[in-house]
Structure formats: structure tokens, C-alpha cells
Amino acid sequence: MGGEAVEIITGRERRRRWSVADKLRILAECDEPGAQISAVAARHGIYRSLVFQWRRQARDGLLVAEPVPGFVPVRLEPPEPPSPVEGASEAASAPVATSARRASPPPRPPAVIEIELPDGVRLRVGEEVGATALRRVLAALRG
Incomplete structure (x- = not known):
């Protein structure tokens, strides 16, 4: 050895x-x-x-902790009524017959979420926006 x-x-x-x-x-x-x-x-x-x-x-700010996600206050408000179209004829604004109203319900207004960030930025998002896209937008606004 x-x-x-x-x-x-x-x-x-x-x-x-x-x-x-x-x-x-x-x-x-x-x-x-x-x-x-x-x-x-x-x-x-x-x-x-x-x-x-x-x-x-x-x-130097090169070593920082990841931001901790937090909750933000949410306030739900009823949707704004549609504004009348200027120049519309009176016939268009006449009341609809009761039988016709029962046959087809009026279209519901689109759902909208309004988010107000702590810095005062307001974001209005329609229901057609997906959760993934909304997360990306919020991340961009925070970053």
C-alpha cells in the first residue's frame, strides 16, 4: 500500500x-x-x-424580497344605464307591448369589474377578459 x-x-x-x-x-x-x-x-x-x-x-437595490401579494378593497356598483341614442325616433322609445316583453327578456348589460389600485390607477375589466390576462395586466401595473 x-x-x-x-x-x-x-x-x-x-x-x-x-x-x-x-x-x-x-x-x-x-x-x-x-x-x-x-x-x-x-x-x-x-x-x-x-x-x-x-x-x-x-x-444598491439589487437584492430585494419578492413583493407579497395583498388584498385590495372591492366595491360593487350597479351598471350604468345605457344612454339614449341621440336622434332616435320616438317610435323606438315607445313602450313595448307586454306580451313581447315576456317573450324575450331585455339584454343584460355586460358585467364590468372596476379595480382601483393604491396609487389611484383605475382599471375597468369586462367579463370577457380571462383571469390569466388580468393577472398579467395587474403584474405590469405593479411592476
């Missing part, structure tokens, strides 16, 4: 991908009263320089 060498790797040799949440949690630990950056870094198996790099990224 003889000249075989065994290399044991200990410490901080591995490369790990840290999530934004993990980075911010570690930075929060460093900001606690009495915390030492070297002790926090050692506890997580990282170099102090990496913590300082994350601090710089956070200070």
Missing part, C-alpha cells in the same frame, strides 16, 4: 446557490444587536466577503 493520498475537503469548499430569501435572512441575522458577521457567516458555511457582497447588493 504506500503512497496513496486521501484528500479530505472540509469547510467552505462547496459552491451553493442561495435564494434571495436565504440571503436576506442571513443579512437580517447580521443586523441583530451584538451579531458578528464572521460568526453568522461561519454558522452558514460561507465567507464573510460573500456577506459583504450581499450587503452591497441590498444597499
